[in-house]
Amino acid sequence: MYEFKRHHLRLLVKDFKACFIFYRDTLELPIRYGDEESEYAEFKTEAIHIALFARNLMADAVSKGEKPVDADVQDRIVVVLRMDDIDAVYHRLKAKGVRFDTAPEDRTEWGCRTAHFRDPDGNLLELNADLKK
Numbered sequence: 109m110y111e112f113k114r115h116h117l118r119l120l121v122k123d124f125k126a127c128f129i130f131y132r133d134t135l136e137l138p139i140r141y142g143d144e145e146s147e148y149a150e151f152k153t154e155a156i157h158i159a160l161f162a163r164n165l166m167a168d169a170v171s172k173g174e175k176p177v178d179a180d181v182q183d184r185i186v187v188v189l190r191m192d193d194i195d196a197v198y199h200r201l202k203a204k205g206v207r208f209d210t211a212p213e214d215r216t217e218w219g220c221r222t223a224h225f226r227d228p229d230g231n232l233l234e235l236n237a238d239l240k241k
Contacts, residue, residue, distance in 0.1 A: 114155070114156050115156070115157065116150060116156055116157035116158065116159045117156055117157070117158055117159065117185075117187060118159040118160075118161050118166075119158065119159065119160050119161070119185070119187070119227075119229070119231050120161055120162075120163040120166045120167075121160050121161070121162065121163055121227075121229040121231070122163050122164075122177060122229055123228055123229055124144075124147050124149075124160060124161075124162045125144050125145070126228035126229070127160050127227050127228050127229050127231075128142070128143070128144050128149055128160060129144065129228075130227050130228050131149075131151050131158065131160065131227070132151070134201065134204050134205075134206060135151075135189075135201075137151035137152065137153060137158065138151065138152045139151060139152075140152045140157055142160075147161070147162040147165060148160065148161050148162070148165075153189070155190070158187065163177060164177070183231075183232045185231065185232070186224075186232045186233065186234050187231065187232070187233045187234070188233075188234045188236050189233060189234065189235055189236065190236050190237070191235060191236070191237055192237055193237065194212050194221055194222070194223055194235040194236065194237045195212050197235055198211070198212050198223050198235060201225065206225050207225065207226075208223055208224060208225045209224040209225060209226065209232075210222070210223055210224040211223055212235070214239055216239065219238070219239060220236050220237060220238055220239055221236070221237045221238075221239055221240075222234050222235060222236050222237075223235045
């Protein structure tokens with residue numbers, strides 16, 4: 109049996125610079141590696157790093173560069189950002205111009221409160237907090 113250890117989540121993005129600026133400036137995540145021009149970057153979070161990588165470079169790396177970049181499909185990934193008070197973060201991000209797909213709401217069937225938005229590349233992000241008892 110393999111013993112996998114969490115390290116980072118890599119998002120394959122079309123617009124690297126816009127996504128880098130979003131994660132750095134809007135979400136205010138500390139940079140672990142990279143910059144706006146590097147086509148690969150990592151951001152620190154408490155539990156796991158979030159990495160950005162130019163989608164076309166990853167496609168080339170796995171010999172799929174000839175495939176179309178866009179496809180009309182449902183979301184393939186959601187980045188869940190856990191915190192204590194999503195309402196405060198929701199209002200702060202809205203003030204920065206972030207458009208939310210869903211406002212904060214209690215999801216009793218999930219046992220948490222959530223809100224959803226997207227980065228500039230369309231990746232789905234979720235603010236997530238335990239339901240207050």
